[in-house]
Amino acid sequence: MAASTNPDLLAAQARAALDRDAYDYLATGAGQEVTLTENLAGWRLPLRPRVLRDVSTVDTETSLLGTPVAAPLGVAPLGFQRWFHPDGEVATAKGAAASLFVLSMRATTGFDQLTPVAGPWWCQVYRLQDRQLTVETIRQAVAAGARALVLTVDTPYAGEKARPTEPPAGLPVNALLPGQPGWDDPRCWVAADLSLADIGWFREISGLPVVVKGVLRGDDARECLAAGAAAIWVSNHGGRQLDGAVATATALPEVVAAVADRAEVYVDGGVRSGRDVARALALGARAAFLGRPVAWALAAGGVAGVRSLLDGIHAELWEAMALLGCATVDELIPDLVTGLAQ
Known part of the structure; x- marks a missing residue:
């Protein structure tokens, strides 16, 4: 591996x-x-490649909520990025310009710095204790060109971390809310009374499709769609919330079956290679998103590090598809994964 x-x-x-x-x-x-x-x-699922398939041309292109992308690969939301590199979200957005970038509500960079350098992007949101602050952030995101909202729903309270640390004093952790209280102010804490009705509320005030992130069950996925979600994102917050929660690769097939082609399904959590992306698509995901590896690449190499990582994952996906006998992403189906033959 490179x-x-x-x-x-x-x-x-x-x-x-x-x-x-x-x-x-x-x-x-x-x-x-x-x-x-x-x-x-x-994601350590053995692959069952097909042979004698024409893979002289392999096409990784797809679309996410109607936005064309070169590969079914995106950057998951991650807060506090200027803690890891001086250029923070600007560097990540530049490095991910060929992919779909999701901006965290806890960004350390304002919309005005992001939009001139970003490719297609979505904005991750929480419903804050202060609804008006939530509304102001969403209105700014819409005005700045966000194409969708990603509503994180698995964080009514922050899970206790094995290695707890806090961002340093002076880090601009309320950059999307200039002049407003910082994240240590209770008004900016995540609301614990978030409900299905809020999906429609976010859609109404933004006019954007709402992706619900943090779903691990099929019944929850169906209820989210009924409440107005445009897509479902299978995630356990990178293992940072409920310890012992099901792995996302394990939860994905149930959610995909429950959605039953009525909406796109995305996944993150433990994705580390293009082969993992291929596995995710074979299990029914429309795209896979990377979190920690992007942050590591940002810390180690800034713009070039992020770009090199995503280009490398894309190349690995292309190779995996070719060696699996798949000329398009639509040909990545469950029987390519051991134990899921139809």
């Missing part, structure tokens, strides 16, 4: 580039880090 996509090497480079607190913030999971470990193990 050095630019080797997760162990990237993690080591990030550890060398960051102070201890910053690295631990990225690396930690909740509790005893069981889910963090299981997320990685979940």
Whole structure:
């Protein structure tokens, strides 16, 4: 594997580039880090390649909520990025310009700095204790060109981390709300009374499709769609919330079956290679999103690091598709994964 996509090497480079607190913030999971470990193990599904298929041309292109992308690969939302690199979200957006970039509501960069350099992007949101602050952020995101909202629903309270650290004083952690209270103000805490009705509320005030992120069950996925969700994102917050929660690779088939082609399904958590992306698509995901590896690449190499990582993952996906006998992403189906033959 090329050095630019080797997760162990990237993690080591990030550890060398960051102070201890910053690295631990990225690396930690909740509790005893069981889910963090299981997320990685979940993608170790043997592949069952087909042979004697015409793969003289392999096309990784697809679309996400109508936006064309070169590959079914995106950057998951990650807060506090200027803690990991001086250019923070600007560097990530530049490096991910050929992919779909999701901006965290806890960004350290304002919309005015992001939009001139970003390719297609969505904005991740929470419903804050202060609804008006939520509304103001969403209105700014819409005006800045966000193409969808990603509503994170698995964080009514922050899970206790195995290696708890806090962003340093002075980090601009309310950059999307200039002149407003910072994230240590209770008005900016995540609302614990979030409900299905809020999906429609976010859609109404934004006019944008709402992707619900943090779903691990089929029944929840169906209820989210009935409440107005445009897409479902299978996620356990990178193992940072409920320790012992099901790995995303394990949860994905149930959610895909429940959605039953009525909406797109995305996944994150433990995705580390283009082969993992191929597995995710074979299990029914429309796209896979990377979190920690992007942060490691940002810390280690800034714009070039992020670009090299995503280009490398894309190249690995192309190779995996070719060797699996798949000329298009639509040909990545469950019987290519051992144990899921139809």
